[in-house]
Amino acid sequence: MKKQTATTNSDTRMLELRQELWDTARELRYAYARFNFITDPGLIDAGIYDINALKSRYDFLLRKMKALQGRPLEQRKSSPLPAEPACMPAGNMNGGKSCLS
Numbered sequence: 276m277k278k279q280t281a282t283t284n285s286d287t288r289m290l291e292l293r294q295e296l297w298d299t300a301r302e303l304r305y306a307y308a309r310f311n312f313i314t315d316p317g318l319i320d321a322g323i324y325d326i327n328a329l330k331s332r333y334d335f336l337l338r339k340m341k342a343l344q345g346r347p348l349e350q351r352k353s354s355p356l357p358a359e360p361a362c363m364p365a366g367n368m369n370g371g372k373s374c375l376s
Contacts, residue, residue: 289343296336303329 306329310322 285343289340292336292340292343296333296340299329299333299336303333 303326306322306325310319310326313319313322
């Protein structure tokens, strides 16, 4: 009976996590929708903060679900900066790559 109880608890926790994940995804969609309609410059930072917080929560819940299922967790890799040299304004260069802006 103990094994069934452990499995049931694991299944229950998985369902709870899945529901939290769905709720967070819904809140994230709403946050993006709100952000698209922000007209006050003072609220832009708040909108970005909300979106980033919800994305972090979503990632956390996803990692927790994978750990509960016994899947290997992938480490999030930061995207490397491009390996191309920095550009300079065309007036400062003698033939070479100039900035697009």
